[in-house]
Amino acid sequence: MKYHFDRTYAHRILQLVAAPFIFSMIIPIVILDVFLEIYHQVTFRLLSIPRIPRGDYVRIDRHKLSYLRPAQKVFCAYCGYANGLLHYAVRIAAESEKYWCGIMHKMNKNDSFIVPEHHKDFIEYGDEKTYRAELERAKSEAKK
Numbered sequence: 001m002k003y004h005f006d007r008t009y010a011h012r013i014l015q016l017v018a019a020p021f022i023f024s025m026i027i028p029i030v031i032l033d034v035f036l037e038i039y040h041q042v043t044f045r046l047l048s049i050p051r052i053p054r055g056d057y058v059r060i061d062r063h064k065l066s067y068l069r070p071a072q073k074v075f076c077a078y079c080g081y082a083n084g085l086l087h088y089a090v091r092i093a094a095e096s097e098k099y100w101c102g103i104m105h106k107m108n109k110n111d112s113f114i115v116p117e118h119h120k121d122f123i124e125y126g127d128e129k130t131y132r133a134e135l136e137r138a139k140s141e142a143k144k
Helices: 009-023 026-046 070-100 117-121 128-143
Strands: none
Touching (some): 070 117
16 A cells, blocks of 8 residues: 655645645535435335444544644544545445346446446346346235
């Protein structure tokens, strides 16, 4: 793993210029957090989808390391929250996609699309027969 510890004066100036752009993202991230959690708690309960444990994804702890400078602690807390929340959001979206549309995307020759891990059990694109069979199976299970 490569760490970036450039301490030149020019690089410090670039970090100061970048900081407002980096930290301005906290506003949309917090808004996403609020709406994501409302969506997660309401829809997953209504549809009986198992809820995702937030603590498995969002962890803010590196700021407690005594060897970090104060600015580094702030950056670590920010990154732990932002990256954890986005990872959590991806998992919630994946579980929603499994529930609503378990069909793979169409793959073309030489396609660079990165297939998400949760698609591994999805129905092949264009496989109407399997799709209809799964739909009937789900309907009969819902009636039980």
